[in-house]
Amino acid sequence: MKLKKQIKRPLIFISLFILPCFSIFAQNNFVIDVKNVGAEIQPEMYGVFFEDINFGADGGLYAELIKNRSFEFEHPFLGWTPFGDVKVQQESPCFDKNPNYVRFNEKGLRTGTGLENKGFTGIGFHQYDEYLFSFYARSISNDENKFKVELLNAGNAAIGTSEILVQGNAWKKYTCTIKAKETEAKGKIRFILETAGTVDVDHISLFPKETWKGRKNGLRKDLAQALYDLHPGVLRFPGGCIVEGNTLKTRYQWKNSVGPAENRPLNINRWFYTFKYHFFPDYYQSYGLGFFEYFLLSEDIGAEPLPVLSCGLACQYESKECVAVDSLDSYIQDAVDLIEFANGKVSTKWGKVRAEMGHPEPFNLKMIAIGNEQWGDVYVERLEKFVKVIREKHPEIKIVGGSGPSSDGKQFEYLWPKMKELKVDLVDEHYYKNPEWFYKNAKRYDTYDRKGPKVFAGEYAAHDTDKANNLRAALAEAAFMTGLERNADVVHMATYAPLFAHVDAWQWRPDMIWFDNLTSVCTPNYYVQKMYAKNAGTNVLSIKSKDENITGQDSLYASAVLDHENSEIIVKVVNISSVNHEINIKLDGLKKSFEDKEVKITCLHSNNPDSQNTLAAPLAIVPGNYSISSEKNSFKLSVTGNAFYVCRLKIKQ
Structure with missing residues (x-):
């Protein structure tokens, strides 16, 4: 049985509760030396x-959702599917360090000339989200040229469209916003020249509007x-x-x-x-x-x-x-x-x-x-x-x-x-x-x-x-x-x-x-x-069991720090085995008691150490939060198997 999860909410601490799996415990005693504050912990630790x-x-x-947006891959159309008359050019480029661009030549004899891009293993679209489409272009024929932009789902149906007019024979940036009508994980984008003419295009880009x-x-x-x-x-x-x-x-x-x-x-x-x-x-x-x-x-x-x-x-x-x-x-x-x-x-x-x-x-x-x-x-x-x-x-x-x-x-x-x-x-x-x-x-x-x-x-x-x-x-x-x-x-x-x-x-x-x-x-x-x-602290504190650092005895590992800025002591305990432990943690040299006699605990745990989080089950193993009561200078921590605990104790000012 797992600890109660608190996901994407303010931390809510509940009183100590006993889990059924805590019926049998190995007994351990840890001592934290509060008198001798140790080395400083770097903020970038x-x-x-x-x-x-x-x-x-x-x-x-x-x-960026488009792959090879400037046609500079070794194979310039890698990531793209061209249709109609589309060719790679380099003469008088828009960008000197990315000289490749494409020339669209539409003679009015087809349903359009253009490109499709499938992004990185498909393009992900979220329903109702807006996407910023942009490209650089110049009209060689110096006519008004109309482009159509379509967001496509996996079945090639349009789930968002827009149109852009290109005019003038100088390179210029063009932009539009397209809203997706449905969610699609494996979509693509289609970019079509619908009017007769010749147009150069470079750096075709698609971003979510919200970054x-x-x-x-x-x-x-x-x-x-x-x-x-x-x-x-x-x-x-x-x-x-x-x-x-x-x-x-x-x-x-x-x-x-x-x-x-x-x-x-x-x-x-x-x-x-x-x-x-x-x-x-x-x-x-x-x-x-x-x-x-x-x-x-x-x-x-x-x-x-x-x-x-x-x-x-x-x-x-x-x-x-x-x-x-x-x-x-x-x-x-x-x-x-x-x-x-x-x-x-x-x-x-x-x-x-x-x-x-x-x-x-x-x-x-x-x-x-x-x-x-x-x-x-x-x-x-x-x-x-x-x-x-x-x-x-x-x-x-x-x-x-x-x-x-x-x-x-x-x-x-x-x-x-x-x-x-x-x-x-x-x-x-x-x-x-x-x-x-x-x-x-x-x-x-x-x-x-x-x-x-x-x-x-x-x-x-x-x-x-x-x-x-x-x-x-x-x-x-x-x-x-x-x-x-x-x-x-x-x-x-x-x-x-x-x-x-x-x-x-x-x-x-x-x-x-x-x-x-x-x-x-x-x-x-x-x-x-x-x-x-999030629990790094500012200074190291010594924590020992039987005068030794806790580095695997009974499959337990522990460290302790002082958070000087918040007047807190933070204890971390790891149990790599399936054996449950009852640990008495004593703070030696503590002159003041804990505020509200409360220990706030975060625990990461699963009964199965092979457990993983997946896209289908992203919250299978997440930290849970609860609180327990403390004595004047000690507290008892019930540690389940296969678990990592962080305990925070606030000292009275």
Whole structure:
């Protein structure tokens, strides 16, 4: 039996109730040392990592609904179905960085000449929602040319229409609004020249009228809202391996991702063909979701931005291509210019670009990562060049280096001492392991060097059987995170990965949030991250059982923090087994009693650790809220099997 759920409502706390499954308990005693307040917990401790994998950007968070809107794919009509006389042209283009456009030639002998686009595995339309359609055009015949735009359902029936007149032989933007008459998950759009004439067309675009915060060139509302609800402290972007590229030519170049969205050059996606079982030859990056939008999203969701830049090495899994150490100047200048773009005055070159894009105020960038999962001497030699210049020009910026692609082994052991020698501020560690690894590694940072660089757990996720986003994996992560929290003097940031996955177009799993063209679902892993981020606290408190940290004894894991700003003590308890526990939690050294003698509890639980949330059943496993009574300096917590608890106690002022 599950705890009562409170979904999308203010938290309502009810008095303690006894569940039938609590009939037999193992007894445990935990002691929290309130007298000795420990290390500070960084405000950016728990965050998110975004990479354009699994159609996470184009076809996902980025709200554009048309694929290949500027006809710049290697096969220009990929994503489109042309009919009548439609040809790709390049003479006198509308946009110099996206030179392809199409010429419609309608002679009045057919029912029309035009194009259909099916979007990203279909276009999702919501009944009664409005959609903004736009394109650039010029009339070669200099006549008045009428276009018809149709939203189509899966059966090719029109569920929304509009008409637009094109006049004049100069490139001009045309727009209209179309309302959908019905909901359709696998729709498409049809664009028809109905009058005789010749017209050039470029950058055909379709957005929901309602985007996140109503922004133009905006983000899909439900996915951006899910990020906001996480309360993340940091947003790492634009990815990991896509930063490197399969080749240096296909690496992510941030300067290509700013300025007018229509003139951002296309880039092939790193995940185009890496996974042969999920091959997507139409997976490109439009850069519509670019560095300006990433900075803006960070600001909107209250997260510190952490951009990742190429260090001059292509992906070492797939290539040995690298820039010579003495030829890195342009790469290093990209990093310096990015800092200017984020923080510079509007009178500077790149600060002016930011201001012209609509944000004259600086983004207050505080840190930057150089490289992703690079390793060996080739990485260290290049990183050293970046560190030297950034320290000279921007000593206020923290630098994140890397420890390679694994959590241990030869490269990991080589890189950590090198990161100390270079005096980077944080070292990025990655681990995709089975749940057992996460259980065992709750102690991982107990013995780390307290004086060296701090740890950034930049990519991690528990990979259970079939790499499912089930409760077992989520609890393994919750157990591991008690060790991150206990060692907040060493671990300054942590981000689960990957973030998004389209159910019809994914290459990697597990992922925190799954979605289709209409809806999305948050996984149990998402709720673990949310429970940590919203209950991060400000300082570590010691919590022990029999004078030992609670790191798996009786399958229990625990951490405790002080929230100094709200005068609260927060206790997190994870039970990875099916055994129920009665835990007496005593606060040693508490001078004042709890306000109203109340403990507010949030619990994530299921009797079946294989349980998952799905698009069909998105609320199968969600946190529930209730309250219990406390004694003067203690409280009893009844812990069911397969559960994660967050307990908050407010101290009287």
